[in-house]
Amino acid sequence: MAVLIVPSSGVKSTDWQARWESQLDFVERVEQPATRQPHLDSWLETLREHVGQRPNAVLVGHGLGATAIAHLAARHPDLPIRSAMLVAPVDPEARTAFAAGHASFGPLPCDPFPFPAFVVASRTDPNMDIERARIFANMWDAAFIDAGNAGHLDADSGLGDWPAGLDLLERLAAFSTPPRRFAERFPARFSLH
Structure with missing residues:
Protein backbone atom coordinates (compact mmCIF):
# COMPACT_ATOMS: atom_id res chain seq x y z
CA MET A 1 0.00 0.00 0.00
CA ALA A 2 1.24 3.48 -0.85
CA VAL A 3 0.03 6.52 1.07
CA LEU A 4 0.38 10.02 -0.35
CA ILE A 5 0.34 12.78 2.27
CA VAL A 6 -1.17 15.97 0.87
CA PRO A 7 -0.32 18.73 3.37
CA SER A 8 -1.84 22.16 3.72
CA SER A 9 0.15 25.31 3.19
CA GLY A 10 2.61 26.19 5.94
CA VAL A 11 2.49 22.79 7.71
CA LYS A 12 4.75 22.61 10.75
CA SER A 13 7.45 19.93 10.60
CA THR A 14 6.34 18.47 13.94
CA ASP A 15 2.80 17.59 12.92
CA TRP A 16 1.38 14.07 12.64
CA GLN A 17 1.83 14.01 8.86
CA ALA A 18 5.59 14.57 9.15
CA ARG A 19 5.76 11.89 11.86
CA TRP A 20 3.91 9.38 9.70
CA GLU A 21 6.22 10.19 6.80
CA SER A 22 9.37 9.65 8.88
CA GLN A 23 8.13 6.50 10.66
CA LEU A 24 6.33 4.58 7.89
CA ASP A 25 8.08 3.27 4.77
CA PHE A 26 4.97 3.39 2.60
CA VAL A 27 4.20 7.10 3.20
CA GLU A 28 5.33 9.79 0.76
CA ARG A 29 4.70 13.55 0.94
CA VAL A 30 3.35 15.44 -2.08
CA GLU A 31 5.47 18.58 -2.35
CA GLN A 32 3.24 21.33 -3.68
CA PRO A 33 4.48 24.46 -5.49
CA ALA A 34 4.12 27.90 -3.90
CA THR A 35 2.82 26.82 -0.51
CA ARG A 36 2.80 30.43 0.76
CA GLN A 37 0.51 31.54 -2.09
CA PRO A 38 -1.04 28.30 -3.34
CA HIS A 39 -3.17 28.10 -6.44
CA LEU A 40 -5.59 25.23 -6.94
CA ASP A 41 -4.75 24.47 -10.58
CA SER A 42 -1.02 24.05 -9.94
CA TRP A 43 -1.72 21.96 -6.82
CA LEU A 44 -4.07 19.67 -8.78
CA GLU A 45 -1.51 19.18 -11.54
CA THR A 46 1.16 18.18 -9.01
CA LEU A 47 -1.25 15.89 -7.19
CA ARG A 48 -2.41 14.29 -10.45
CA GLU A 49 1.23 13.56 -11.39
CA HIS A 50 1.90 11.93 -8.01
CA VAL A 51 -1.21 9.75 -8.28
CA GLY A 52 -0.10 8.73 -11.79
CA GLN A 53 3.24 7.60 -10.35
CA ARG A 54 1.58 5.79 -7.40
CA PRO A 55 -1.62 4.27 -8.78
CA ASN A 56 -4.01 2.89 -6.16
CA ALA A 57 -2.50 5.06 -3.44
CA VAL A 58 -4.44 6.16 -0.38
CA LEU A 59 -4.50 9.97 -0.17
CA VAL A 60 -4.33 11.66 3.23
CA GLY A 61 -4.96 15.38 3.01
CA HIS A 62 -4.99 18.05 5.68
CA GLY A 63 -6.45 21.55 5.43
CA LEU A 64 -5.97 22.86 1.89
CA GLY A 65 -4.55 19.45 0.95
CA ALA A 66 -7.89 17.85 1.86
CA THR A 67 -9.73 20.52 -0.10
CA ALA A 68 -7.48 19.82 -3.10
CA ILE A 69 -8.36 16.10 -2.92
CA ALA A 70 -12.08 16.97 -3.16
CA HIS A 71 -11.39 19.04 -6.28
CA LEU A 72 -9.19 16.29 -7.74
CA ALA A 73 -12.01 13.75 -7.32
CA ARG A 82 -7.72 3.62 -3.73
CA SER A 83 -9.28 5.83 -1.04
CA ALA A 84 -8.82 9.14 0.77
CA MET A 85 -8.86 10.64 4.24
CA LEU A 86 -9.70 14.36 4.31
CA VAL A 87 -8.64 15.80 7.66
CA ALA A 88 -9.87 19.29 8.56
CA PRO A 89 -10.67 20.40 5.01
CA VAL A 90 -10.71 24.16 4.53
CA ASP A 91 -13.92 25.83 3.43
CA PRO A 92 -12.74 28.49 0.95
CA GLU A 93 -16.07 30.26 1.41
CA ALA A 94 -15.68 30.61 5.18
CA ARG A 95 -15.39 34.11 6.54
CA THR A 96 -11.84 33.75 7.84
CA ALA A 97 -8.61 35.47 6.85
CA PHE A 98 -7.08 32.10 5.96
CA ALA A 99 -9.95 31.13 3.64
CA ALA A 100 -10.00 34.57 2.04
CA GLY A 101 -6.36 34.13 1.04
CA HIS A 102 -7.15 30.90 -0.80
CA ALA A 103 -10.07 31.87 -3.01
CA SER A 104 -8.82 29.73 -5.93
CA PHE A 105 -9.74 26.63 -3.86
CA GLY A 106 -13.43 27.47 -3.80
CA PRO A 107 -16.19 26.73 -4.00
CA LEU A 108 -15.97 23.14 -2.82
CA PRO A 109 -17.29 20.57 -5.31
CA CYS A 110 -20.44 18.60 -4.49
CA ASP A 111 -19.87 15.48 -6.62
CA PRO A 112 -19.75 12.06 -4.89
CA PHE A 113 -16.25 10.65 -4.71
CA PRO A 114 -15.49 7.64 -6.95
CA PHE A 115 -13.54 6.05 -4.06
CA PRO A 116 -14.14 5.38 -0.34
CA ALA A 117 -13.29 8.31 1.93
CA PHE A 118 -13.36 9.67 5.46
CA VAL A 119 -13.89 13.33 6.32
CA VAL A 120 -12.47 14.06 9.77
CA ALA A 121 -13.66 17.38 11.20
CA SER A 122 -13.39 19.19 14.52
CA ARG A 123 -16.09 21.19 16.29
CA THR A 124 -13.55 23.96 16.95
CA ASP A 125 -11.86 24.19 13.56
CA PRO A 126 -11.78 27.85 12.54
CA ASN A 127 -11.55 26.95 8.83
CA MET A 128 -14.67 24.78 8.46
CA ASP A 129 -17.88 24.74 10.46
CA ILE A 130 -18.53 21.15 11.57
CA GLU A 131 -22.09 21.09 10.24
CA ARG A 132 -20.86 22.29 6.86
CA ALA A 133 -18.17 19.58 6.92
CA ARG A 134 -20.88 17.01 7.66
CA ILE A 135 -22.95 18.26 4.69
CA PHE A 136 -19.97 18.01 2.34
CA ALA A 137 -19.09 14.54 3.62
CA ASN A 138 -22.66 13.47 2.85
CA MET A 139 -22.52 14.95 -0.68
CA TRP A 140 -19.16 13.26 -1.28
CA ASP A 141 -20.58 9.94 0.06
CA ALA A 142 -17.74 9.91 2.59
CA ALA A 143 -17.91 8.64 6.15
CA PHE A 144 -17.99 11.59 8.55
CA ILE A 145 -15.83 11.47 11.67
CA ASP A 146 -16.56 13.97 14.46
CA ALA A 147 -13.20 14.73 16.11
CA GLY A 148 -14.72 16.68 18.99
CA ASN A 149 -12.99 19.87 20.11
CA ALA A 150 -9.62 19.35 18.43
CA GLY A 151 -9.00 22.67 16.65
CA HIS A 152 -7.61 22.37 13.13
CA LEU A 153 -6.20 18.86 13.79
CA ASP A 154 -2.69 20.17 13.28
CA ALA A 155 0.46 20.36 15.41
CA ASP A 156 -1.30 22.73 17.83
CA SER A 157 -4.00 20.10 18.52
CA GLY A 158 -1.60 17.89 20.48
CA LEU A 159 -2.23 14.75 18.43
CA GLY A 160 1.43 13.69 18.42
CA ASP A 161 1.84 10.58 16.25
CA TRP A 162 -1.97 10.39 16.12
CA PRO A 163 -2.39 6.61 16.51
CA ALA A 164 -6.19 6.90 16.19
CA GLY A 165 -5.65 8.52 12.80
CA LEU A 166 -3.44 5.60 11.79
CA ASP A 167 -6.24 3.27 12.85
CA LEU A 168 -8.63 5.17 10.56
CA LEU A 169 -6.05 4.94 7.76
CA GLU A 170 -5.81 1.15 8.19
CA ARG A 171 -9.60 0.80 8.09
CA LEU A 172 -9.77 2.94 4.98
CA ALA A 173 -6.96 1.09 3.20
CA ALA A 174 -8.87 -2.18 3.63
CA PHE A 175 -11.37 -1.07 0.97
CA SER A 176 -10.32 -1.46 -2.66
CA THR A 177 -13.61 -0.42 -4.28
CA PRO A 178 -16.26 1.94 -2.97
CA PRO A 179 -19.08 -0.09 -1.45
CA ARG A 180 -22.56 1.30 -1.85
CA ARG A 181 -23.05 3.98 0.80
CA PHE A 182 -19.55 3.61 2.22
CA ALA A 183 -20.40 6.31 4.76
CA GLU A 184 -23.00 4.14 6.51
CA ARG A 185 -20.38 1.60 7.65
CA PHE A 186 -18.74 3.85 10.24
CA PRO A 187 -19.88 5.59 13.42
CA ALA A 188 -20.42 9.33 13.31
CA ARG A 189 -18.24 9.83 16.39
CA PHE A 190 -14.82 8.28 16.76
CA SER A 191 -12.29 8.91 19.53
CA LEU A 192 -9.23 10.53 17.98
CA HIS A 193 -7.00 10.68 21.05
Missing part, protein backbone atom coordinates in the same frame (compact mmCIF):
# COMPACT_ATOMS: atom_id res chain seq x y z
CA ALA A 74 -14.44 16.08 -9.12
CA ARG A 75 -12.13 17.05 -11.98
CA HIS A 76 -10.41 13.70 -12.52
CA PRO A 77 -12.84 10.95 -11.43
CA ASP A 78 -10.99 8.29 -13.45
CA LEU A 79 -7.67 8.62 -11.58
CA PRO A 80 -6.60 5.36 -9.91
CA ILE A 81 -7.12 6.41 -6.26
